[in-house]
Amino acid sequence: MNIELKLNGNNGVFELIDDQKFAVGELTFLLRDKEMIINHTGVNPNLRGQGLAEKLVLKAVDYARENQLKIRPFCSYVSVYIGNHPEVQDVV
Numbered sequence: 001m002n003i004e005l006k007l008n009g010n011n012g013v014f015e016l017i018d019d020q021k022f023a024v025g026e027l028t029f030l031l032r033d034k035e036m037i038i039n040h041t042g043v044n045p046n047l048r049g050q051g052l053a054e055k056l057v058l059k060a061v062d063y064a065r066e067n068q069l070k071i072r073p074f075c076s077y078v079s080v081y082i083g084n085h086p087e088v089q090d091v092v
Helices: 052-066 076-084 086-091
Strands: 002-008 011-017 023-032 035-043 070-073
Touching: 002 052, 011 052, 023 052, 035 052, 035 076, 052 070, 052 076, 052 086, 070 076, 076 086
Parallel strands: 035 070
Antiparallel strands: 002 011, 011 023, 023 035
């Protein structure tokens, strides 16, 4: 599986693409004032429990670091993930 970034102005999405080129997960965000406001993370229910949402979050963390952005998590999954992983605290 691959993760692709799609930007449309200040709106962005990381899409998780399976081997058949279908989107099976996504993390959506808004860029504003050096912040990455993450508002949704979702994975196909048939694929849950495989760590795919975590891969999307880590891709967003990498993007935030590369672009000197701070993450503001409005998505509950991302909020809990960041709270449980001190190694990503530098982006909040």
